[in-house]
Amino acid sequence: MALDDAPLRTSELNHWFGAGEARKQALFDVSLSIARGSLTVLVGPSGSGKTTLLTLLGCLREVQDGSVVLLGHELHGARPALGVALRRRLGFIFQAHNLHESLTAMQNVLMGLQVKGRVDKATAERAATHALGLLGLSDRMDYLPANLSGGQKQRVAIARALVGNPDVVLADEPTAALDRESGANVVDLLKRLGEARGTTTVMVTHDTRILDLADRVLTLEDGCIVGDQQR
Amino acid sequence: MSRLLEILFGRLPIGWLQLTHSRTRFAAALAGVAFANVLVFVQLGIMNSMATATLRPYSFLNADIMISASDSNALSEGGNVARQWMLQAMAHPDVTAGMGLFLANVNWQRGATTLGLTTFGIDPAQPGFLSPDIAAKIGPLQIQMAGLLDRLSRGLPREEAAGIRPQSPLSFETSGKTLTLYDTFAGGGGFGGDGYMMVSDQTFLALLPARQSAAPDHILLKLRPGADPETVSTELRALVSDKTLRIRSFVQAGKDDLSYQQTRRPTGVIFGFGVIIGVLVGIVIVYQVLSTDVADHMREYATFKAMGYGQGFFLGIVLEEALILGLFGFIPGALVATGLLTLMGKLTTLPLAMTPGMIVIVFVGTLVFSMVSGAIATRRLAGADPADLF
Known part of the structure; x- marks a missing residue:
């Protein structure tokens, strides 16, 4: 049941790593609400908690304390099956492309659709072709990752994340491996998805070029939100 | 794919x-x-x-019940059985015939090689105890020192085996005696010997003078049609005086032999x-x-x-x-x-x-x-x- 329109909300979110004397708090009372269709950028120094927050928002870690509401579902104490089901509505873009080396670009992108259940093969291939085309890879669809450049691999990974029309995209340095023009195209694509489909994007980046395009910039330091700029 | x-x-x-x-x-x-x-x-x-x-040697024979010594786990193993127990078993109304079966290895020295033949001594007057193929050829076994040879014996050239016929018999020396082969049957080399040979019980005793007519290796019995070998075996165990004997149906004896070879040998x-x-x-x-x-x-x-x-x-x-x-x-x-x-x-x-x-x-x-x-x-x-x- 949807609690409100914001696809992502946290309230007094705390998170720790380790146990006993080695236990270290990574997030301190993080409360935020991210609007539907927006492009939010998380910035901050290494170890500030950006990645931890991203993984908690993406159901990749168990919520220890506080609340995370994703797409209307409370994640604190949620069953693992709910996490799996919710992740199918998300798009993940990792800093490393993590493409499957045995699958072609087309097949890797199809994996982003197959997770949603049985999809008509022709429809799935049309969608994958379209996604790869949007990222300028129409002529590389049958290439294995080993035969693609770093930037091309990253664009395949982005196509894989976007092909299933995710409600939320969680991205970790998605443009790090891309040249200026490709990076700008990707961010522009994410912006357009937000406007056209209401896709919400939360992105960790050190790329200052992206900050100008973001709707909101959240700054984390030592596990706390120390800056929140709306644009 | x-x-x-x-x-x-x-x-x-x-x-x-x-x-x-x-x-x-x-x-x-x-x-x-x-x-x-x-x-x-x-x-x-x-x-x-x-x-x-x-199981191959069992296929040469045709019996319903086999009586063996207590230590006989296989056809070619164990002590002898006194012929008197055959006579006692034949007192059972369902037993129609009995035959002593002798078994030993006989060597045929062929130049540099030796053919080890598992040799059966049988009563040629009782062809009913043999498979139809062998029974049809045992006529010559009535002659002293005559034998039938396994034509598939290991080390025996096929052409030579094919030449062994009643009209063209083949003789060889073994234990200082001359044995004449008049015909052949299909067997094959096994783990215990290179092949098989059938001789009469009299020839067997002549080849192996240490063996006695009154003490064959096994006793084979035939039953009247319709009699159950398992039931008769049970009844014979009560009837025969020597309670140490293994009295089993012939089929069961084969199964026991196989089980022994696979699990205890x-x-x-x-x-x-x-x-x-x-x-x-x-x-x-x-x-x-x-x-x-x-x-x-x-x-x-x-x-x-x-x-x-x-x-x-x-x-x-x-x-x-x-x-x-x-x-x-x-x-x-x-x-x-x-x-x-x-x-x-x-x-x-x-x-x-x-x-x-x-x-x-x-x-x-x-x-x-x-x-x-x-x-x-x-x-x-x-x-x-x-x-x-x-």
Whole structure:
């Protein structure tokens, strides 16, 4: 049941790593609400908690304390099956492309659709072709990752994340491996998805070029939100 | 192949694509599975041949009940049985005939080689105790020092065996006596001898003067039609005075002999262990291949986990790989094993051959052990944590 329109909300979110004397708090009372269709950028120094927050928002870690509401579902104490089901509505873009080396670009992108259940093969291939085309890879669809450049691999990974029309995209340095023009195209694509489909994007980046395009910039330091700029 | 599997699974055949991505590694994995299959096939082939060889001499005879000494675990093992117990058994109303069966190894020195013949001493006046093929040829055994030879004996040239006929008999010396072979029958080399020979009980006693007419190795009984050998055996155990004797139906005696050869004789136990070792080698090879494959693709699996793929999907991939390894490893394994068994059969004249039963058993077994290995290998998937990807 949807609690409100914001696809992502946290309230007094705390998170720790380790146990006993080695236990270290990574997030301190993080409360935020991210609007539907927006492009939010998380910035901050290494170890500030950006990645931890991203993984908690993406159901990749168990919520220890506080609340995370994703797409209307409370994640604190949620069953693992709910996490799996919710992740199918998300798009993940990792800093490393993590493409499957045995699958072609087309097949890797199809994996982003197959997770949603049985999809008509022709429809799935049309969608994958379209996604790869949007990222300028129409002529590389049958290439294995080993035969693609770093930037091309990253664009395949982005196509894989976007092909299933995710409600939320969680991205970790998605443009790090891309040249200026490709990076700008990707961010522009994410912006357009937000406007056209209401896709919400939360992105960790050190790329200052992206900050100008973001709707909101959240700054984390030592596990706390120390800056929140709306644009 | 990829298309076919895609239709079959209703998804991308990731297992197939993953395995075939590195052709060299795939070929090595298949060779490993094929090797395990060859091991199992050869051991099974030898076990089967042992069964065939053990039961073969029983097929020369035609009886309902066999009386043996207490220590007689096999046809060619154990002490003698006093003929008087045959006479006592024949007092049973269902017993219609009895015959003493003598058994010994007779050597035929042929130049540099020696043919070891398991020799049966039978009463030529009672052809009903023999298989129809042999019974039809025992006429000459009425003659002293006459014999019938196993034409498939190991080391006996086929042309020479084919020349042995009543009108062209062949004589040879053994134990200082001349034995004349008048005809042949089909047997074959076994684990205990190179072949078989049939002689009359009188000839047998002449060849082996230490043996006594009153003490054959076994006593064979025929029953009236319709009598149950098991029931009569039970009744005979009460009737015959010597309670230490083994009185069994002839069929049961064959089964006991086979069980003894396979489970209590060193050769049978070794071949049995060979099969187990082959299966274990197969499990270890498939597990090693699959668990290495899982470890090599941990980041990809973690990515799929992050995308929302469940445990069933990963289990499906690993089991798909296990099935492919099992299936594609089985084919060359079966072919190589067929060739090896044929070659071994020719070299040893043992009844070694690939049988449909072996193919079915090993095929199903291969798929099962591959799946078991796959299921064990999926435990490594727990290490694929998508949170580590960021």
